[in-house]
Amino acid sequence: MEIKIRVGILTISDKGSKGLRRDESGEIVAKILNEQGFILEKKEIIPDDIRLIVDKLIAWVDKDRLSLIVTSGGTGMSPSDVTPEAMKEVIDYDVPGMAEAMRAASLKKTPHAMLSRAIVGVRYARPYPLSGCTMNSGHACLIINVPGSPGGSRDNLLVVLPTLNHALLKLAGDTSDCAI
Numbered sequence: 683m684e685i686k687i688r689v690g691i692l693t694i695s696d697k698g699s700k701g702l703r704r705d706e707s708g709e710i711v712a713k714i715l716n717e718q719g720f721i722l723e724k725k726e727i728i729p730d731d732i733r734l735i736v737d738k739l740i741a742w743v744d745k746d747r748l749s750l751i752v753t754s755g756g757t758g759m760s761p762s763d764v765t766p767e768a769m770k771e772v773i774d775y776d777v778p779g780m781a782e783a784m785r786a787a788s789l790k791k792t793p794h795a796m797l798s799r800a801i802v803g804v805r806y807a808r809p810y811p812l813s814g815c816t817m818n819s820g821h822a823c824l825i826i827n828v829p830g831s832p833g834g835s836r837d838n839l840l841v842v843l844p845t846l847n848h849a850l851l852k853l854a855g856d857t858s859d860c861a862i
Contacts, residue, residue: 686749687850688747689721690723690742690746690750690752692751693726693727694729694755695729698755699727705727707834708754711754714836715839730756739805740772743821744808747821748823749824751823751826756768757798757799759797765801766801772825773803773804773825774806777803777804780802780849781802781827788829791837800826801827802826802842803824804853824849
């Protein structure tokens with residue numbers, strides 16, 4: 683089964699959204715995904731604002747029908763770090779193994795990795811702009827939160843990269859066996 687993997691990269695940064703900081707993490711994520719053959723459809727920088735994050739993620743899944751969204755930033759413990767709270771409003775279920783794998787790999791580099799609140803989850807598209815879960819809508823999107831630092835975003839994305847194609851095929855309806 684072959685699917686067209688349309689991707690969005692959402693950088694969440696107060697400073698970046700005001701032009702006070704270059705979006706290095708978003709550029710790194712874009713480069714990695716481009717090298718893997720993913721099709722970059724959307725790339726934006728928005729401030730650390732729950733409503734803006736929720737609205738953008740919902741629009742990108744429900745309206746634009748992206749298959750993968752990688753967010754960068756807002757996953758720590760600062761008062762402005764609200765990406766996990768926004769994710770909880772958007773996703774239908776989480777994929778804890780991916781977030782745990784990212785934290786485990788990061789812990790080998792820094793003890794600060796245990797402060798990450800990054801989430802990985804799935805949202806099923808709804809009729810836009812209406813709501814109401816339609817898990818049989820025929821379209822699902824995997825949303826992955828990575829840290830806002832360039833090294834953290836690269837390292838975390840590389841951890842989950844080997845599973846992305848398989849995960850996205852399954853979300854697209856592949857029913858073949860998962861055994862290796």
